[in-house]
Amino acid sequence: MSDFAPLPAIESTTLPQMVAHFSLLEPVFDAMPDVVFFVKDTEARYVLANRTLAARCGFKDKAALLGKTAEQVFPARFGCIYTAQDKAVIAQGSRLIDQLELHLYPGRQPGWCLTCKLPLHDPSGKVLGVAGISRDLQAPEGSHPAYHRLATVAKYIQDNYAQPLHLAHLAKLANMSVAQIERYFHKIFHLTPRQVLLKTRLDAASSLLAGQTSITDIAALCGYNDHSAFTRQFKATVGLTPSQYRALLHPPAA
Numbered sequence: 445m446s447d448f449a450p451l452p453a454i455e456s457t458t459l460p461q462m463v464a465h466f467s468l469l470e471p472v473f474d475a476m477p478d479v480v481f482f483v484k485d486t487e488a489r490y491v492l493a494n495r496t497l498a499a500r501c502g503f504k505d506k507a508a509l510l511g512k513t514a515e516q517v518f519p520a521r522f523g524c525i526y527t528a529q530d531k532a533v534i535a536q537g538s539r540l541i542d543q544l545e546l547h548l549y550p551g552r553q554p555g556w557c558l559t560c561k562l563p564l565h566d567p568s569g570k571v572l573g574v575a576g577i578s579r580d581l582q583a584p585e586g587s588h589p590a591y592h593r594l595a596t597v598a599k600y601i602q603d604n605y606a607q608p609l610h611l612a613h614l615a616k617l618a619n620m621s622v623a624q625i626e627r628y629f630h631k632i633f634h635l636t637p638r639q640v641l642l643k644t645r646l647d648a649a650s651s652l653l654a655g656q657t658s659i660t661d662i663a664a665l666c667g668y669n670d671h672s673a674f675t676r677q678f679k680a681t682v683g684l685t686p687s688q689y690r691a692l693l694h695p696p697a698a
Contacts (some may be wrong), residue, residue, distance in 0.1 A: 446695070459485055460571040462564055462591060463492050466575070478535040478580040480547070480557075480669070483564070485573045488513045488530035528650045528693065533574050534542040536684070537563045539573065540576075544633050546600075547578055551659055556581040556595060558634070581633070590628045598633065598640055605644040606667040611637055629694040641642060649674070653690045662686065 466483055473481040473494035483492040490509045498506040502518040509517060514526035525545070533540055540561040549555035561576035581591075597618050602610065608669070614637055615625040629637050645666045652662045663674035679685050684692070 457484075457566050458489065462572065466492055480578040481575060481576070483560060483575045484513075484530055486534050486571065488527050488534065490517075491573065522547070523655065525647050525651045528654045530652075532576055532650065532689065533561050533563055534571050537565070537569075537571050539563070544581075544635055544640060545578075546645065547580070549580065556598065556633070572696070575692075578652070587609055588628070588632050590618075590620075591632055593620070594625070594628055594632055597629075597637070601637070601641050602644055605641060606665060608667070625651055639662050642677070642681065646678060649678060649686065650682075650689070653686055654693050659686045659690075 459495060465481055470492075473479065474496070476494070476599040477496055479494070480497040481492075481494040482490055482497055485491050489511050490513075492505050493509045495506060498509055499502070501509060503509060503517075513523070513525055514584065515523035516529065518526060529540060529543075532538070540697070542560065543561075545559055547555060547557040547559075555594065557578040557580050559576060559578040561574055563571045564573045566572055597614050600617060601613070611622055611625070615622045618625050626636055629640065633640060635643070645668075649662050649666045652665065653659075657665070659674075660671045663671050666674065668674035668677070675685055678689070682689060
C-alpha cells in the first residue's frame, strides 16, 4: 500500500499552469529531507524540483536542475533508468507506484527508496508531463532490526541480477531462514525477494531498450534464458512487449 494519495486532478490546460499550482507547495516539499519531489515535461526534463533532490544531485540551487533530465544529473547507473521510466510513463499515460529502487541519499551515497510517478493530464486527457515522489526507506522500515541485512541482500540482487539466484542462497547471505527472508522482505521493502529480482531485471532491460542493443542480447544480459521468456515476463509486468516499449521510446520521425 502506497503512503501517498493519488495526485488530485488539476483543471489546467498547460504544464506551466500545473507547475504554478504545485509551486504553492514548494515550502512543504523543501522541508522534507527524506522525500524527493519533481515535475517534468514531456521530454522528461525537470520543470520543478524540491531542495532535497537538488542537494542530492550536487546542486546548491534548485534552478540548476531545470531543463535537465535525470540522465544528465544522476550517476549513469541511476539516471538512464529514471529517464526511461519517465518516458514510459509519459508515452503510456501509466502510473508507477511504489517502485523499489536505489536512489541517492545525503552525501550522494546510494540508498533504497520507494518511487511513485504519475502522468499529468489536461482536461482532454493529453499527457503534459509527469510528477513524482521518492521516499527514503529509512523509517519506520529502515529502523527495523533486519533492515541492514536485507539491504545487503537487495544490493546483492542488484549487482548479480543476470545470474541465477536462489532464495536459499539469499537467505543464507542474510543469516535467515527462507520463511524469514520472505516475511521480512515484504515487511520492509513491500516486495518479495523474487519481485525485487524481477523489478531489477526489468529496470535494467528498460534502460537497455532505450539504446541500440538487440532484444535477444538484452534478454541474455538481464538473466533470461531465451528471448521468448523475456518477452512474456516483460509484457506481463510492463503491459507491452520489449519491441513495443522500444518503439515508444524511439518514435519514428515525422
